[in-house]
Amino acid sequence: MGRGGIGEFEHQIMLAILQQGGESYSVPIVLELEERAAREVTQAAVFIVLRRLEEKGLLRSRMEAGEESGRTRRYFRITALGMRQLRESRRALLRLWEGLDTALDEG
């Protein structure tokens, strides 16, 4: 996994959080990833990566006790730094993809 930038899995998780409305906890993230990537995701990996992203300052978290379930969940939100990195990596990717869309569409 990249030290400075964002790794692929990290990227996917951050996008999944955005899909969930910018703040989410691991369960919907796992489900989201499974649905979109159509493969089984390891919960422990998600758990570890979420905390690594927080260490990197790309996510921020808070604990919340659910009223009806009685379970405590850790909700993650993307920080400003995280948003900036996402945008940068998207821009970089888009630049690389320029002019290739049609070439790949055929395949």
Place this chain on the structure above:
Amino acid sequence: MGDLEKPEGPPRPGWLVRLALRWLVPAAERATLLSELRELWEKRVAREGATAAGRWYRRQLRSYPVRLLRARLSGERAIRSGGSGEGAGWLAGAAAEVRHALRGWGRSPVLAATIVLTFGLGLGASTAMYAVVRAVVLDPLPYEGGDRLLRIYHAVGANRWNLSVADFTAIAAQQTRFDGVAAYTTGERTLVSDDVVERVRVRGVTTGFFELLGERAQTGRTFVAADGVPGAPRTAVVSWGFWQRSLGGAATAVGRSIRLDGQDHVVIGVLPRAVGPLEERFEVFPALQLEPPTRKGPFLFQVVGRLRTGTDTAAAAAELRAINRRIFPIWQAGWQDSTSTWGVMPLDEAVIGRFRPILLVLSGAVALLLLVAATNAAGLLTARATQRRHELSTRAALGATRTRLVRLLVTESLLLALAGAALGIGLAALALRAVRAAGPDLLPRAGAIALDAGVLGFAALLAGAGLAIFGLIPALQLLAPRAGIAQALRGGGRTTTGATSAQRMRRALVASQFAIVVPLLAGAALLVNSFLHLQRVDPGFDRAQLLTMYLARADERDPAQALFWQQLVERVEALPGVVAAGVASGRAPRDVNDTNNFDPVDRPTPVGSAEPGAVWLVATPGYFDALGIRLIEGRMFDARDTPDMDDTSVLVDRTWAENVYPGESAIGRRFYEGGCKAPECSVMSVVGVVEDVRYLGLDDALRGTAVGTVYVSPAQWFGSSYYLFVRSTADPLALLGSIRTVVRALDPALPITQVATGDDVVDAALAAPRNLAGVVAAFAAVALALAMIGIYGVLSYFVHEQRRDIGIRLALGGRPRAVLALVLERGMKPAALGMAVGFAVALAVTRFSARLLYGVSPHDPATLATVALVMLATALAACWLPAWDAARVDPARVLREE
């Protein structure tokens, strides 16, 4: 996590997962992780069904250990247990250190394995021994206020006998120094319940017994005073094991009736699973109903009392003696021994007293073994450290700090100590399982032996000591300023200045090893010698082609009893292949528990002194034929001996005759038995003298005050349980089937137990000394081998180091024989010194084994001389090879190598 345990929940995580979670994830996060996984599982159950979800869940859990460990090792700050980020870095550093150390040991695997194996063996044996000694000897009795429990005994000279009903009732009525006293018996009875017939171990107890010990029933109740009133319905308390096995473990078992020796007993309570040493070997505890005594004997009861607070043992003993004197006149007509009195001893002493010397000897052996193992390991490590001086010097030259080198050495030692400890604890666990399985028959309180925190703590202590030895010796040696790395660097790794101190240390280790091995080997040799003596003892009967078994009928006093046994013997004698058959109430060499006092009519015991005692056996004439016991004088029992005779006919053995009537014939002599001198008591009359049989142990250890053996005939003496003895023409066990048929035809409810051939019973009597000698000898052999390795290592290293000097010496005309002598001397000197110290120690400590020895004195010169010879030969053999090598050093080659 609590919700995981609901039945509808997902599968429970396995131990590896739980371990990974505990070590790798902080507590707060752990709960979140599992609760989220559970939430995902619930969603999956709804979507795919419970089976698929369960599989998914397990898959997820399986990924935990590796994922979490990888995250932790790669320094993920989130997956840490402490508050600072240092943990992961430290762990990664330690992991590298461990890898490094493992590689180091990988280069000398034999050395590492030797150290781990010897240290592990020593540690395992010591740990197991500690667990046993602590549970059996050191721990207080598991009774509340167990230190105030005293055993009250009948003191006749130096012997401690049981008490009688007369004794017990007097003590119970008159004593003021105890909160209470209780009496109990030891025996076996035949139990009949629902068509099942079995022999059970029974302890009859007075009604205050359980209350006195502070023991409560787990189900039902224990006794009340009304249970002990003669004529009241018979009641019994049963053990947990009996309740489970024979009563189905149901609460409804309380209130049921069981039949013991033909008498119905109502089960009123079940004891808890864990009980004290007075209850542990017994299954049924009927309440004793003591009738008012009519005479002083018989002495069948053991008595225990709880000392009242504020009084002491001496005062209690004085009071007991006073009560004894007070009741003496009441029974004086039948009991004239005014010197016999009552005494007290702590109950724990009574329970474990005879095991103490055995455990002491074994503990000593184990401790010595551990010492040798540790010294040996130290020696090996010293050698390795010396060899590695060059390697470590290079490391130092390349910039490794002193701290770093010490860390490496310590990690290496830590690995050894840990591996040794793991091996040792594993071995200890196995050993303890075996001891526990053998149960209270092997050792009292065996059930309490456990590998618990205390024992593990002890093992940790030993491992720590091992670590200190393994780590400190090489580290000190390397880093000491004088023999330090810097010097090694200067000397190019070949200097001998550093090596001299190492050599000195190794020679000291060799000396101490020999000093330790001597007492161990001496102890083993004494025990083996004693066992050999014991094995040669003539038990007094012909053990070949002999079959024995125990038959116990209900204890009913009816005339049919004698008839039954007579018929049994006749029918067994009629079986094809049977040479002779008979019954007797005891079985040599150990299974005799009836001794009786007697008083010759023609030379009465002076008033005020103790009557002599004799082993008392009821036996038929066929018994003497079956065992090949020769008649020396007079006649055997025959048809003349009937209940109608005035006197009861008895046979006595040679020892009895020689002791009681030295130089005269014993035939026709008459004596009173059991203090029974009233007119209605039958007087014994000697009709024959037979050869001796060892009934009191092969070593005669149980002899006590018995001056010989007296036999009475079942025709004139009541008995309900007998050993059957059958001599056959061929394999005695082949007769078992037909004997069974005979017994069943006469009494279908009679169980046959303790079947053993003549060889079996003698072997069984030899088992304990054989095992003890075997174990100690094994320890001694291992220790001797270790000492051999130790001295060999020292010398071969010395020769290796001195090759150049030896070569020069030989080149200058030195004779190989002189070199040989030089090296031998170098090895034998510390060995001899160590042995001298060892013998001094051995002379001081072997006397502790005196109680375990038969026919050998603890200072037996022949045995000790043999030990000295063996040790010298061993040391010489170990020194010879390196010395031989030295003498054959090729000077030309050594000098060329320069």
